[in-house]
Amino acid sequence: MFTTLLSGDFPRSRVLAVVLVAILAGLVLAPFVFPGTRSLNVAAKVAVFVLLVASYDLLLGYTGIVSFAHTMFFGIGGYGVGIAMAKLGAGWGNLALGSALALALSAALATAIGLLSLRVRAIFFAMITLAVASFFQILASQLSGFTGGEDGITYKLPELLLPGTKLVETPFLGVELSGRLANYYLVVFAALACFLALLRVVNSPFGRVLLSIRENEFRSEALGYRTVTYRTAANCIGALGATLAGVLYAIWLRYTGPDTTLSFNIMIDILLMVVIGGMGTLYGAAVGATIFVIAQNYLQDLMALASAAAKGVPLLPGLLHPDRWLLWLGVLFIVCVYYFPTGIVGRLREK
Amino acid sequence: MSHGSALPAQRFDWLPLALIPAIALAALPFIPSLPTWVTLTVAGLAMGMMIFMMAAGLTLVFGLMDIMNFAHGVFISVGAYAATSVLLAMKASMQADSLAANLAAIVPAVLAAMALAGFLGWFFERVVIRPVYGDHLKQILVTMGGLIVVEQLIHVVWGPDIIPLPRPATITGSFIVGGAAIERYRVLAVLVGLAVFAAMWLILNRTRLGLLIRAGVENREMVESLGYRIRTLFVGVFIAGSALAGLGGVMWALYQESVNAQIGMQMMVVLFIVLIIGGLGSVGGCFVGALLVGLMANYTGYLAPKLALGSNILLMVLVLLWRPRGLFPVGRG
Amino acid sequence: MAEALLALAGVNTHIGQYHILQGVDFEVPRAGLTMLLGRNGAGKTTTLRTVMGLWQASAGAIRYDGAEITRRTTPERARLGIAYVPENMGIFAGLTVRENLLLAARSGPPDDRRLEWIFRLFPAMQRFWHAHAGNLSGGQKQMLAIARAIVEPRRLLLVDEPTKGLAPSIIANMIDAFRELKRTETTLLVVEQNFHFARSVGDTVAVMDCGRIVHAGRMADLAADDALQQQLLGLSLQAHQ
Ligand SMILES: Nc1ncnc2c1ncn2[C@@H]1O[C@H](COP(=O)(O)OP(=O)(O)OP(=O)(O)O)[C@@H](O)[C@H]1O
Numbered sequence: 001m002f003t004t005l006l007s008g009d010f011p012r013s014r015v016l017a018v019v020l021v022a023i024l025a026g027l028v029l030a031p032f033v034f035p036g037t038r039s040l041n042v043a044a045k046v047a048v049f050v051l052l053v054a055s056y057d058l059l060l061g062y063t064g065i066v067s068f069a070h071t072m073f074f075g076i077g078g079y080g081v082g083i084a085m086a087k088l089g090a091g092w093g094n095l096a097l098g099s100a101l102a103l104a105l106s107a108a109l110a111t112a113i114g115l116l117s118l119r120v121r122a123i124f125f126a127m128i129t130l131a132v133a134s135f136f137q138i139l140a141s142q143l144s145g146f147t148g149g150e151d152g153i154t155y156k157l158p159e160l161l162l163p164g165t166k167l168v169e170t171p172f173l174g175v176e177l178s179g180r181l182a183n184y185y186l187v188v189f190a191a192l193a194c195f196l197a198l199l200r201v202v203n204s205p206f207g208r209v210l211l212s213i214r215e216n217e218f219r220s221e222a223l224g225y226r227t228v229t230y231r232t233a234a235n236c237i238g239a240l241g242a243t244l245a246g247v248l249y250a251i252w253l254r255y256t257g258p259d260t261t262l263s264f265n266i267m268i269d270i271l272l273m274v275v276i277g278g279m280g281t282l283y284g285a286a287v288g289a290t291i292f293v294i295a296q297n298y299l300q301d302l303m304a305l306a307s308a309a310a311k312g313v314p315l316l317p318g319l320l321h322p323d324r325w326l327l328w329l330g331v332l333f334i335v336c337v338y339y340f341p342t343g344i345v346g347r348l349r350e351k
Numbered sequence: 352m353s354h355g356s357a358l359p360a361q362r363f364d365w366l367p368l369a370l371i372p373a374i375a376l377a378a379l380p381f382i383p384s385l386p387t388w389v390t391l392t393v394a395g396l397a398m399g400m401m402i403f404m405m406a407a408g409l410t411l412v413f414g415l416m417d418i419m420n421f422a423h424g425v426f427i428s429v430g431a432y433a434a435t436s437v438l439l440a441m442k443a444s445m446q447a448d449s450l451a452a453n454l455a456a457i458v459p460a461v462l463a464a465m466a467l468a469g470f471l472g473w474f475f476e477r478v479v480i481r482p483v484y485g486d487h488l489k490q491i492l493v494t495m496g497g498l499i500v501v502e503q504l505i506h507v508v509w510g511p512d513i514i515p516l517p518r519p520a521t522i523t524g525s526f527i528v529g530g531a532a533i534e535r536y537r538v539l540a541v542l543v544g545l546a547v548f549a550a551m552w553l554i555l556n557r558t559r560l561g562l563l564i565r566a567g568v569e570n571r572e573m574v575e576s577l578g579y580r581i582r583t584l585f586v587g588v589f590i591a592g593s594a595l596a597g598l599g600g601v602m603w604a605l606y607q608e609s610v611n612a613q614i615g616m617q618m619m620v621v622l623f624i625v626l627i628i629g630g631l632g633s634v635g636g637c638f639v640g641a642l643l644v645g646l647m648a649n650y651t652g653y654l655a656p657k658l659a660l661g662s663n664i665l666l667m668v669l670v671l672l673w674r675p676r677g678l679f680p681v682g683r684g
Numbered sequence: 685m686a687e688a689l690l691a692l693a694g695v696n697t698h699i700g701q702y703h704i705l706q707g708v709d710f711e712v713p714r715a716g717l718t719m720l721l722g723r724n725g726a727g728k729t730t731t732l733r734t735v736m737g738l739w740q741a742s743a744g745a746i747r748y749d750g751a752e753i754t755r756r757t758t759p760e761r762a763r764l765g766i767a768y769v770p771e772n773m774g775i776f777a778g779l780t781v782r783e784n785l786l787l788a789a790r791s792g793p794p795d796d797r798r799l800e801w802i803f804r805l806f807p808a809m810q811r812f813w814h815a816h817a818g819n820l821s822g823g824q825k826q827m828l829a830i831a832r833a834i835v836e837p838r839r840l841l842l843v844d845e846p847t848k849g850l851a852p853s854i855i856a857n858m859i860d861a862f863r864e865l866k867r868t869e870t871t872l873l874v875v876e877q878n879f880h881f882a883r884s885v886g887d888t889v890a891v892m893d894c895g896r897i898v899h900a901g902r903m904a905d906l907a908a909d910d911a912l913q914q915q916l917l918g919l920s921l922q923a924h925q
């Protein structure tokens with residue numbers, strides 16, 4: 001059963017297996033174990049980002065291409081739900097329609113970008129995606145009639161998913177069984193299902209061709225694989241994964257705006273998560289996303305303490321200021337690329 | 352010795368150059384008055400020249416070493432900040448309405464900017480880029496990481512807020528030519544840009560160093576086989592390119608009359624568009640691309656302010672459909 | 685006998701995960717022309733590139749003029765007097781013929797005597813002095829590539845398949861040019877597929893197969909021994925009539 005579920009791709013390290021089980025258990029039990037609003041938000045974000053980062057790893061780790069348009073696809077998912085809910089009304093049908101349109105748009109865009117630029121070379125692709133993504137960012141902020149501009153859009157969801165809805169009158173294990181809970185489990189299980197689907201993709205013959213193209217493009221071309229086609233397909237699947245993540249995040253937040261989806265900072269976060277967790281293995285994405293999101297939410301508190309403690313020392317308070325946490329993650333990122341290119345998961349598996 | 356040549360000298364490809372006047376003329380019917388058009392054209396050229404200064408090093412480094420430095424933008428912001436520090440310290444001489452006094456502030460500011468950007472370039476090449484030669488994926492990742500770190504360090508050193516930066520007295524204001532208001536600073540930017548381009552052209556085409564660089568862009572291994580250490584050459588070009596980006600940063604900051612830590616990243620997107628339009632690795636293409644982007648941004652900025660960057664992306668896509676490797680593709684031997 | 689100018693001992697070269705040279709041993713005597721023969725993919729080009737330092741030998745030693753150069757960089761080797769004409773000629777297409785030659789002359793522009801000598805060897809160089817090298821014909825590019833290697837006197841010249849793709853009449857010119865080159869101090873190591881050319885200019889010969897030297901000796905002996913030729917080069921000549 002496990003073999004089918006994981007597509008035969010086992011953690012291959014006892015520690016990693018424990019960590020993964022802990023992440024899964026944490027996500028599933030979060031509403032009961034950490035019932036606060038903030039911790040439930042963190043847990044939902046972890047679930048969404050595991051999917052987002054895993055779909056990015058399909059590009060970076062498995063296909064060997066760097067895309068800066070992943071937040072664009074994330075945003076398309078988010079705005080697809082957001083606009084459908086806000087303009088058409090909060091029905092299940094509209095939710096499905098918005099998501100479907102977003103997926104279609106993402107697929108079309110990803111194919112176009114792939115065909116236009118993957119023929120040339122990895123660097124070209126990275127540059128083009130950066131340009132297109134910033135174009136999209138501007139588009140979203142300018143079409144404020146649709147997107148709410150910089151402020152974004154807030155909307156209602158189908159009744160069942162709203163926090164005010166009571167599913168059952170009596171609390172279960174001391175926790176109110178509300179629409180919020182239904183929403184949370186929808187997000188977590190949908191993300192989990194998508195993650196397993198991605199795992200299936202990378203462990204299929206298709207995934208192995210991608211790896212062989214990454215290892216030696218010239219040789220794969222000689223063996224008769226159309227590398228552009230494979231890479232474009234991977235780009236498309238990655239984009240769809242990001243779009244679904246965007247849909248889920250929009251459902252959870254009931255808000256979509258540039259800062260939660262399109263922002264370049266999120267793109268950087270994704271890069272950090274993939275590299276720190278470990279490129280070329282989806283479990284790395286899961287571990288990286290979990291660690292990062294938790295650090296993002298709690299590391300800053302720690303830095304504030306340290307910064308206050310370092311008061312008086314020149315420059316140090318500035319370096320330790322909570323807003324500078326990206327500085328340290330950036331350094332960690334560079335160190336990872338140089339010395340631990342397989343990230344945390346690679347390290348764990350080596351043992 | 353006289354040596355007749357029976358072969359045609361390689362034809363220079365003029366077509367892409369004609370795009371510059373073509374865009375300018377195409378915009379003419381949409382702009383309500385001729386003076387406005389003149390003002391916009393000068394503004395576009397000035398912007399293009401500044402972009403060229405920022406982008407030139409990036410394209411040369413790519414041509415020579417096959418490295419795309421995603422952190423090139425930090426040289427722009429570091430240059431801008433260094434100059435700002437100097438200029439703000441010499442406020443009095445900036446505000447004096449005398450060219451000599453203004454220059455006494457500007458020259459050290461520009462030198463400081465170029466020196467700091469150049470030094471950072473040297474450091475970057477040694478520490479960040481050298482370990483990942485030949486690995487494109489790691490290059491992109493590592494330089495991206497460098498961008499994050501330096502941007503954060505700028506926050507630490509100069510603070511997170513926008514710093515206003517007034518222009519020196521003698522180059523503020525504008526003059527009127529045939530009804531068109533032309534800002535002095537823009538004319539200065541065009542002149543500096545032309546001077547930089549001319550200097551680069553002369554070095555590349557009239558000196559032995561330039562010969563080496565051009566040969567290195569074509570075939571690195573062969574240059575080494577002829578006995579030249581391409582590494583040394585490369586470090587030199589990298590430092591010069593960074594210093595030039597620093598100069599571009601100063602010019603840009605004075606143009607915007609403010610600096611913020613994000614300009615590096617914001618400009619990166621524009622630089623990439625310019626490089627892709629011009630052809631990766633081509634200095635001439637970079638020049639033409641920068642002017643096209645500058646003009647396009649100003650015309651659309653006037654007609655439909657929201658679409659300025661969008662119009663340049665459109666331009667890029669059109670160029671790629673016409674020439675998939677940019678206006679002046681650089682071949683590798 | 686004097687020590688050989690170039691000596692390879694047990695040289696191994698890996699390209700990526702592939703083990704290409706698997707212990708190459710041979711010597712290039714001073715002031716003569718050594719032919720390196722072998723069928724396609726035998727490792728001839730790889731051998732020259734390893735001598736030039738464009739691939740690093742993973743094991744073994746390369747001695748040049750009495751000193752070990754195995755760990756030297758390519759520019760260092762060039763400055764010791766080794767010049768290389770690669771299989772694809774490696775000319776700078778965007779530079780003119782003149783610029784190509786100027787660049788190769790490390791100690792300043794070549795003097796007129798040297799240039800005239802080069803023009804006598806390859807008259808096309810004079811005619812197309814200001815033409816872009818990319819516009820030259822295949823044969824002219826080959827000549828430029830060789831001219832570039834000898835624009836200043838060099839001790840050891842590595843030439844990879846100088847007759848590749850040339851018309852028979854041009855090959856005759858090439859033979860003359862190489863005979864002229866042999867009259868100078870320069871030692872030559874030439875990779876060839878064309879046995880007629882090899883026989884016309886070679887003094888000594890080494891034959892490679894599968895990343896190893898399988899025969900070494902005097903060219904005249906090989907040329908006279910039909911059976912040996914058949915055994916070694918029956919393969920070698922398959923690709924080249
Ligand atoms: N860059 C490379 N990557 C992988 N393998 C290579 C590379 N270059 C050469 N090889 C392999 O090394 C072997 C020897 O190649 P080499 O070019 O030295 O042969 P050669 O004797 O010069 O052949 P030819 O007569 O065809 O020029 C061949 O099997 C070739 O496939």
Ligand SMILES: [Mg+2]
Pocket residue numbers: 728729730771844
């Ligand atoms: Mg060969």
